[in-house]
Amino acid sequence: MSGTEHLTVERVGATLVLTLNRPEARNALSLPMLAGLHDGWLEADEDDAIRSVVLTGAGGAFCSGMDLKALHGTGPAADDACRARFKADPDLHWKAMLRHHRPRKPVIAAVEGPCVAGGTEILQGTDIRIAGESAVFGLFEVRRGLFPVGGSTVRLARQIPRTHALEMLLTGRPYTAAEAARIGLIGHVVPDGTALDRALETAALVNANGxxxxxxxxxxxxxxxxxxxxxxxxxxxxxxxxxxxxxxxxxxxxxxxxxxxxxxxxx
Missing domain, CATH: 1.10.12 (Lyase 2-enoyl-coa Hydratase; Chain  A, domain 2)
Structure with missing residues (x-):
């Protein structure tokens, strides 16, 4: 199985579980994490024994978006091999974030804690979404003078009502799990700490089908x-x-x- 220091991979029956694993940074996206995600999607696509994928985060967080320090060269350094991969394939990070890649198998998101900025963008590439009660969502890019180029200006209004999509994009405010469910961004709200269990239960239902x-x-x-x-x-x-x-x-x-x-x- 694939994996990096910031992305762990586990097989649970016929489900591949990908865990964003930088809890000290609320699982902010790093090059090693993105490389691991890319490899995980490909592993699921290529292995017929895998029927579904669960995407989650370690340490009570899903993903707090791109590591802004890394954008300015002050974040964690990727090794030379990892950097070489991104240089060889300039599209690799978009594939990892599900902007330029759609996995063949159903992807179930199990969200705890923050799922904001790039986290909410990756979420839009998943198929079934489950969140703990304290999860927080939002596209904060405009608050930093940034543009959400992970697909949200195209996808979000196709997934939730246009007025809610524009409010989320233009205000940059946080959304509770209850509000995210009300507007249709996620499907289920469960007690904190149980999103992964519920996601695996849902994956088992998928796996039992043809x-x-x-x-x-x-x-x-x-x-x-x-x-x-x-x-x-x-x-x-x-x-x-x-x-x-x-x-x-x-x-x-x-x-x-x-x-x-x-x-x-x-x-």
Whole structure:
């Protein structure tokens, strides 16, 4: 499994758990963390035994955004090999932050504590979002005279009502977990300290389903988002009919009739 000093990787059943691991800096994004994230997404994409991914943070925090000290050369130094990777692929950090990469498997966010600036931007690349009661969200970039180039000026208004998206982007104010759930940024609010447990429970439900179906459904939802209804429905048939004709679909219906768990073979 991949991983760096700022990103830990663990396998829990068929779920890959990626943990942002700089608790002393509230998991602010560093080059080693971004490199580890990039590798984690690729590992999940390439390993068919992985059915889902959970993204979380260590030490009671999710992510406080980019390390502003690192932007000015005073933050933690990455080693030469890590810096060489970013030089060789100038797009690597955007892939890590899910701006220029969409994982094939469902990604479930388990949020505790701060999930702000770059944290809220990464969040928008996840599929299912669960947060502890004390979690805090927000896009603080304008407060520092910065621009949220992680995708928020495009994605946020497509995920939550436009008025709420613009308020979050233009005021730079913090949002509680309850408010984030009310406007649709997250799906569930749970007691503090239990977001990861709830995320793993949700991942287990996903993992029990047919992998071809799960991945095709996710891809179709994303790929039809910007299409008109007629074009979207046409793409749905293109994506869905092969799944309906698969051996896994036959196994799923047979298992239901026989009142037993299905054994899917990704075929």
């Amino acid at each position: 992998p071809l179906a799960v991945e095709a459904v996710k891809a179709c939802v994303h790929d039809t988002a910007a299409l008109d209804e007629a074009a979207g429905l046409a793409l749905e048939l293109e994506r869905g009919l092969p799944v309906l004709g698969s051996a896994d679909a036959k196994e799923g219906t047979r298992a239901f009739a026989e009142k037993r768990p299905a054994v899917y073979r990704r075929a």
